[in-house]
Amino acid sequence: MEQARQMLQHHFGYDSFRNGQAQIIQQTLQGQSSLCVMPTGGGKSICYQIPALMLEGLTLVISPLISLMQDQVEALRAANIPAAYINSTLSVQEVDETMQLASAGYLKLLYIAPERLESATFLQALSYLSVPLLAVDEAHCISQWGHDFRPSYRAIQKLFTLWPQKPTVLALTATATPAVCEDIRQLLEIDEQSAVITGFARDNLAFSVLIGENKERYIKNYLTKNKLEAGIIYAATRKAVDAIYDVLSRSGESVAKYHAGLAEEMRMSEQERFLKDEARIMVATNAFGMGIDKSNVRFVIHYQMPRNMESYYQEAGRAGRDGLPSACILLYASGDVQTQRFLIEQTQDASRITQELVKLQTMVDYCHTEGCLQNAILLYFGEKAGEPCGRCGNCNDGREVKDVTVDAQKVLACVVRMGQKFGKTMVAQVLIGSKNQKMTEFGFARLSTYGILKGQYSSKDVSSFIEFLIAEGLLAVKHGTYPTIYVSEEGKAVLLGNRKVMRKEAVIVRKLADNDPLFEHLRALRKQIADEEQVPPFVVFSDKTLRELCEQKPM
Numbered sequence: 001m002e003q004a005r006q007m008l009q010h011h012f013g014y015d016s017f018r019n020g021q022a023q024i025i026q027q028t029l030q031g032q033s034s035l036c037v038m039p040t041g042g043g044k045s046i047c048y049q050i051p052a053l054m055l056e057g058l059t060l061v062i063s064p065l066i067s068l069m070q071d072q073v074e075a076l077r078a079a080n081i082p083a084a085y086i087n088s089t090l091s092v093q094e095v096d097e098t099m100q101l102a103s104a105g106y107l108k109l110l111y112i113a114p115e116r117l118e119s120a121t122f123l124q125a126l127s128y129l130s131v132p133l134l135a136v137d138e139a140h141c142i143s144q145w146g147h148d149f150r151p152s153y154r155a156i157q158k159l160f161t162l163w164p165q166k167p168t169v170l171a172l173t174a175t176a177t178p179a180v181c182e183d184i185r186q187l188l189e190i191d192e193q194s195a196v197i198t199g200f201a202r203d204n205l206a207f208s209v210l211i212g213e214n215k216e217r218y219i220k221n222y223l224t225k226n227k228l229e230a231g232i233i234y235a236a237t238r239k240a241v242d243a244i245y246d247v248l249s250r251s252g253e254s255v256a257k258y259h260a261g262l263a264e265e266m267r268m269s270e271q272e273r274f275l276k277d278e279a280r281i282m283v284a285t286n287a288f289g290m291g292i293d294k295s296n297v298r299f300v301i302h303y304q305m306p307r308n309m310e311s312y313y314q315e316a317g318r319a320g321r322d323g324l325p326s327a328c329i330l331l332y333a334s335g336d337v338q339t340q341r342f343l344i345e346q347t348q349d350a351s352r353i354t355q356e357l358v359k360l361q362t363m364v365d366y367c368h369t370e371g372c373l374q375n376a377i378l379l380y381f382g383e384k385a386g387e388p389c390g391r392c393g394n395c396n397d398g399r400e401v402k403d404v405t406v407d408a409q410k411v412l413a414c415v416v417r418m419g420q421k422f423g424k425t426m427v428a429q430v431l432i433g434s435k436n437q438k439m440t441e442f443g444f445a446r447l448s449t450y451g452i453l454k455g456q457y458s459s460k461d462v463s464s465f466i467e468f469l470i471a472e473g474l475l476a477v478k479h480g481t482y483p484t485i486y487v488s489e490e491g492k493a494v495l496l497g498n499r500k501v502m503r504k505e506a507v508i509v510r511k512l513a514d515n516d517p518l519f520e521h522l523r524a525l526r527k528q529i530a531d532e533e534q535v536p537p538f539v540v541f542s543d544k545t546l547r548e549l550c551e552q553k554p555m
């Protein structure tokens with residue numbers, strides 16, 4: 001490993017390995033096939049580039065994108081590492097020349113597109129080379145469950161028997177759910193214990209979801225407020241990309257665009273402009289970005305939600321690769337769900353539609369989640385949630401979080417004393433001390449006289465508190481003739497005093513009368529903050545924000 005560290009210093013100019021890199025490199029050098037799951041920008045490339053330098057022979061890198069290969073090979077050559085690529089941009093003669101260089105032992109790394117492996121002649125040419133290591137970049141492309149399945153990735157398996165000895169395999173990806181990881185491991189024959197999964201959490205990203213914004217105005221304002229920052233705006237369709245591009249360039253922004261409907265040349269030059277900081281903003285469909293290494297992207301705005309969480313995290317994750325604070329903003333409108341549904345139904349083959357629609361639903365759930373958005377993402381990818389991040393929109397929505405442990409204990413204890421066989425309405429009635437006939441009928445008259453939540457809560461409040469305890473997993477629902485509730489294992493921990501329960505204060509929705517003084521007040525504030533005259537008749541605020549707003553005097 002000492003030698004590996006020297007290579008890192010000498011060729012790449014870095015002093016120390018990042019989280020996970022050393023372990024992957026060590027396993028790879030020992031001939032152990034591994035799966036490396038690291039966030040975008042985590043430094044996956046070095047995990048195979050350093051072993052490639054240290055191993056005898058040639059490392060083959062399977063990579064799905066032409067632009068990606070070209071960038072990587074250029075960077076390697078700049079670092080004095082002999083590397084080349086073979087893809088459809090090369091002439092037959094250039095391919096021959098590259099293969100000759102490879103067989104003469106002049107190359108350490110050779111990048112190839114997976115489609116090449118479908119050609120028997122090409123495989124035969126490869127069979128004469130000595131290949132100790134096979135790196136599979138963007139390895140999720142091999143899985144049907146992944147968000148970007150490429151059938152030609154399956155041809156990688158042909159390489160396992162091409163040489164007398166199967167090469168060591170290193171599969172790399174940034175976004176893989178547990179199911180995708182398992183798929184990758186099976187198809188590429190990697191042991192479970194050889195998976196190195198570093199945290200998904202990107203501590204410099206602040207996620208937020210904005211519902212019901214005027215999107216165009218929001219973006220214009222955002223760009224004005226953040227004048228010098230580079231960023232990407234993703235839209236779901238080419239048409240939307242063109243429209244946003246037109247609006248922004250007319251208002252004088254330095255903007256580039258990218259989608260599959262543009263000619264290859266145009267796409268390349270637009271991408272270059274953005275990468276070289278000549279254009280500050282890139283407006284694009286999801287066709288843009290895989291493998292792009294632009295470190296100073298300060299924001300990624302989704303004009304429309306993407307079709308699933310994997311795509312979202314990958315696209316949003318293009319912000320802040322340099323580790324500096326960056327924003328990932330999703331502008332949600334319910335109509336966009338229809339757009340994605342339509343796109344899924346148009347483009348997916350019938351057998352995958354249901355699966356894709358289920359994934360779309362989890363994307364919608366994310367948009368409506370009340371808790372920490374960072375944690376919601378971690379949970380989706382099968383990681384444990386940590387403390388709330390404190391950076392995301394939900395952590396900063398101004399709603400106070402209160403300790404409701406004691407009230408939770410009261411509810412849970414009541415459920416236990418009632419024998420854990422009633423529905424939530426009945427429990428709520430006992431809790432507020434109802435005197436109705438059912439209490440006597442079921443023998444709760446005495447219990448209910450205590451009405452342990454009486455006075456503090458209305459029966460509706462208690463019901464919603466019970467819903468909250470169910471959502472938190474402290475109470476569980478048993479579905480029989482009618483649903484009953486019981487205390488879960490987690491709930492028992494609360495009863496025993498081993499777990500605290502925190503709850504956000506409720507949001508107040510208030511309909512303002514035309515002559516409500518608050519209306520004038522809000523109008524003035526809005527004008528000042530967002531330059532908007534119109535105030536919608538419904539205001540949704542937390543208690544705290546409302547109090548603050550009322551205290552604040554417009555200038």
Ligand code: ADP
Nearest residue numbers: 014016017018039040041042043044045046293
């Ligand atoms: P990934 O493929 O995981 O998205 P890359 O391999 O493209 O990420 O690396 C992202 C950036 O991090 C690159 O600019 C790379 O040079 C840099 N990097 C990689 N390893 C290290 C390290 N150990 N120390 C500092 N920077 C690193």
Ligand code: MG
Nearest residue numbers: 044045137291
């Ligand atoms: Mg990469």
Ligand code: ZN
Nearest residue numbers: 372389392395
């Ligand atoms: Zn958060």
